[in-house]
Amino acid sequence: MAGKTSLNAPPKAAPAPARLPPPRPPKTAPAPAAPAAKAAPAPTAKAAPAPAAAPAPATTPAPAPVKDASADPLAAFAALSLTSKPVPTVFPLDALPKVDGADPASNVLDIFKLLITDQVVKFTGAAPAIVFPAVEAPKNSDLADFAIPTPRLRLKGNPAQITKDFVAQFVPNDFITGVVASGPFMNFSINKALLKTLVLSKIATTQEKYGINATGTGKKAIVEFSSPNIAKPFHAGHLRSTIIGNFVRNVLKANGWDTTAINYLGDWGKQYGLLAVGFEKFGSESELLRDPIRHLFDVYVQINRAAEEDATIHDTARTYFKAMEDGDAKALALWQRFRDLSIVKYKETYARLGIEFDLYSGESQVATKDMDEALELLKAKQLLQEDQGAQIVDLKKEKLGVVVVQKKDGTTLYLTRDIGAAKARKDQLGFDSMYYIVGSQQDLHFRQLFTILKKSGHDWADQCKHINFGMVLGMSTRKGTAVFLEDMLNQTQEQMLEVMKKNEAKYAQIPDPEAVADLVGISAIVIQDMSARRIKDYAFAWERMFSFEGDTGPYLQYAHARLCSIERKSGLTQIPPALDEIDFTLLKEPAVASLLCHAVSSTLDTLYVVNQEEPIKKARMLLYWSARVTLGNGLRLIGLRPLERM
Numbered sequence: 019m020a021g022k023t024s025l026n027a028p029p030k031a032a033p034a035p036a037r038l039p040p041p042r043p044p045k046t047a048p049a050p051a052a053p054a055a056k057a058a059p060a061p062t063a064k065a066a067p068a069p070a071a072a073p074a075p076a077t078t079p080a081p082a083p084v085k086d087a088s089a090d091p092l093a094a095f096a097a098l099s100l101t102s103k104p105v106p107t108v109f110p111l112d113a114l115p116k117v118d119g120a121d122p123a124s125n126v127l128d129i130f131k132l133l134i135t136d137q138v139v140k141f142t143g144a145a146p147a148i149v150f151p152a153v154e155a156p157k158n159s160d161l162a163d164f165a166i167p168t169p170r171l172r173l174k175g176n177p178a179q180i181t182k183d184f185v186a187q188f189v190p191n192d193f194i195t196g197v198v199a200s201g202p203f204m205n206f207s208i209n210k211a212l213l214k215t216l217v218l219s220k221i222a223t224t225q226e227k228y229g230i231n232a233t234g235t236g237k238k239a240i241v242e243f244s245s246p247n248i249a250k251p252f253h254a255g256h257l258r259s260t261i262i263g264n265f266v267r268n269v270l271k272a273n274g275w276d277t278t279a280i281n282y283l284g285d286w287g288k289q290y291g292l293l294a295v296g297f298e299k300f301g302s303e304s305e306l307l308r309d310p311i312r313h314l315f316d317v318y319v320q321i322n323r324a325a326e327e328d329a330t331i332h333d334t335a336r337t338y339f340k341a342m343e344d345g346d347a348k349a350l351a352l353w354q355r356f357r358d359l360s361i362v363k364y365k366e367t368y369a370r371l372g373i374e375f376d377l378y379s380g381e382s383q384v385a386t387k388d389m390d391e392a393l394e395l396l397k398a399k400q401l402l403q404e405d406q407g408a409q410i411v412d413l414k415k416e417k418l419g420v421v422v423v424q425k426k427d428g429t430t431l432y433l434t435r436d437i438g439a440a441k442a443r444k445d446q447l448g449f450d451s452m453y454y455i456v457g458s459q460q461d462l463h464f465r466q467l468f469t470i471l472k473k474s475g476h477d478w479a480d481q482c483k484h485i486n487f488g489m490v491l492g493m494s495t496r497k498g499t500a501v502f503l504e505d506m507l508n509q510t511q512e513q514m515l516e517v518m519k520k521n522e523a524k525y526a527q528i529p530d531p532e533a534v535a536d537l538v539g540i541s542a543i544v545i546q547d548m549s550a551r552r553i554k555d556y557a558f559a560w561e562r563m564f565s566f567e568g569d570t571g572p573y574l575q576y577a578h579a580r581l582c583s584i585e586r587k588s589g590l591t592q593i594p595p596a597l598d599e600i601d602f603t604l605l606k607e608p609a610v611a612s613l614l615c616h617a618v619s620s621t622l623d624t625l626y627v628v629n630q631e632e633p634i635k636k637a638r639m640l641l642y643w644s645a646r647v648t649l650g651n652g653l654r655l656i657g658l659r660p661l662e663r664m
């Protein structure tokens with residue numbers, strides 16, 4: 019399977035990392051604080067309306083810049099500066115206001131937002147922490163590039179009037195070219211040509227790190243996901259947990275968090291007593307070694323069937339589980355083998371998805387000591403009550419019912435184990451946030467868990483979050499046999515292969531169609547899942563998710579592969595081309611600005627690289643290479659491996 023795949027782990031390192039040349043003031047140096055220092059605009063042919071970025075006179079406060087809707091800020095800018103090759107200087111980030119959550123060093127847009135914040139803060143006296151989050155990208159980008167709904171600044175006075183007054187004294191700069199008042203909205207326009215240049219330069223210098231930031235540095239998160247049950251089917255809920263959980267972990271990592279991914283297996287409880295009894299009756303050592311997950315499931319099905327006829331089997335199972343809970347070495351040895359062998363197999367399958375856990379934990383791993391301590395704590399807080407020999411906690415006041423935390427035979431429950439596990443994770447691993455990625459069927463369970471933790475006096479209960487999701491409907495395949503993740507992936511791969519074979523000519527060119535089908539098939543599943551609203555149920559649609567049209571996995575992978583092919587055919591020896599060889603003014607077509615995934619194919623059809631003159635070739639190659647890196651980074655964040663050929 020691995021062999022000839024054209025996996026594209028991190029983007030290929032450029033032969034020579036591009037470096038920004040030293041600042042070249044004043045022509046290109048952004049001078050937001052001193053707008054007058056800017057080069058004078060070259061007169062344009064149709065010079066009627068003043069270009070939005072017209073410099074303010076040096077001394078008198080700037081008049082309200084009149085933003086003429088017909089003035090193309092791009093054209094105005096092209097005539098204004100950056101007319102020759104120079105790459106804009108790195109912006110002096112120190113000059114920007116410091117705001118929590120803003121990371122201008124990683125996010126070019128934050129530079130623009132902070133420059134807006136700066137002026138608004140200076141004029142209104144509102145705190146940067148209030149202003150910055152109020153700078154939003156409006157839904158309709160025709161009206162503004164950024165907007166602030168003035169009421170969000172929580173100022174005394176009439177918002178519309180404040181807006182007007184602000185606009186009247188606003189000073190445009192290289193970045194923020196203008197502002198107009200629209201009722202209580204400040205509508206800002208920004209220098210899009212500069213944005214484009216900065217973004218491309220940023221991508222070229224950060225490559226596979228483009229898009230990440232450091233806002234989570236020094237913080238630690240635990241992400242618990244997938245968490246299937248040994249000897250039971252890996253159902254669609256586990257698949258969603260796996261996909262969403264992996265994404266949550268990746269996003270946290272990309273934001274600088276230190277993460278620990280935990281797979282909390284369902285590997286404890288009376289059913290493992292039943293499984294052990296079943297294995298004595300129906301088990302096969304060789305089958306267990308060959309395919310533990312499947313064999314244990316078969317045994318489990320058989321013993322459940324047998325127990326329907328013979329109820330004493332349940333008593334035997336209960337006794338067996340009690341022996342496990344009491345630490346009986348013999349009872350535990352068998353269970354330990356089931357667990358170990360299953361984990362080996364799980365790891366193989368997760369590897370196919372490109373997922374690795376830092377920790378295989380599970381209900382079995384929760385120490386008796388931790389649960390006892392948790393019960394003691396509840397008792398000390400007078401939250402524990404006895405009910406027919408069982409220990410219960412009354413959560414009726416919280417509208418969460420009454421929950422059993424210890425059965426009358428002294429054994430624990432799912433909830434008890436979660437209470438003990440949470441405390442142990444806090445003590446042993448530590449975290450600032452802990453995420454449980456589990457379907458919304460368990461909403462009540464997690465509310466009960468967090469409430470009990472809180473009532474026990476753990477202030478960190480608020481750091482625990484349940485990320486829930488809806489169900490996947492109708493995931494059964496044509497064969498209807500997908501019980502395990504492995505089956506699901508195999509059948510997806512098979513069907514993807516069939517889709518690919520329909521295009522014979524292309525199929526013949528793919529070096530390792532099976533590996534490609536596996537990766538594209540997985541992309542199809544993951545993207546379908548990601549396109550659905552998280553808390554909503556969605557229907558699994560084989561046909562649609564394999565389509566090469568619309569926002570599907572195959573479509574995204576195809577876009578990536580096409581961009582890779584441009585690089586191969588470009589004839590350029592250095593990719594990305596060195597930044598100081600790029601003439602950014604050559605990237606002026608509207609298609610450049612719209613180059614996001616949707617537009618990849620249409621842009622590729624209009625802006626060629628092959629057979630172009632060298633400067634155009636280089637500028638466009640930088641553009642396409644940047645699109646490829648960005649798309650690849652995005653796919654990796656989602657948990658996919660971008661393909662170079664398909």
Ligand SMILES: NC(=[NH2+])NCCC[C@H](N)C(=O)O
Nearest residue numbers: 245246247282283284436456
């Ligand atoms: N800490 C937790 N309870 N995590 C969720 C575990 C999910 C459980 N194994 C199930 O399949 O339903």
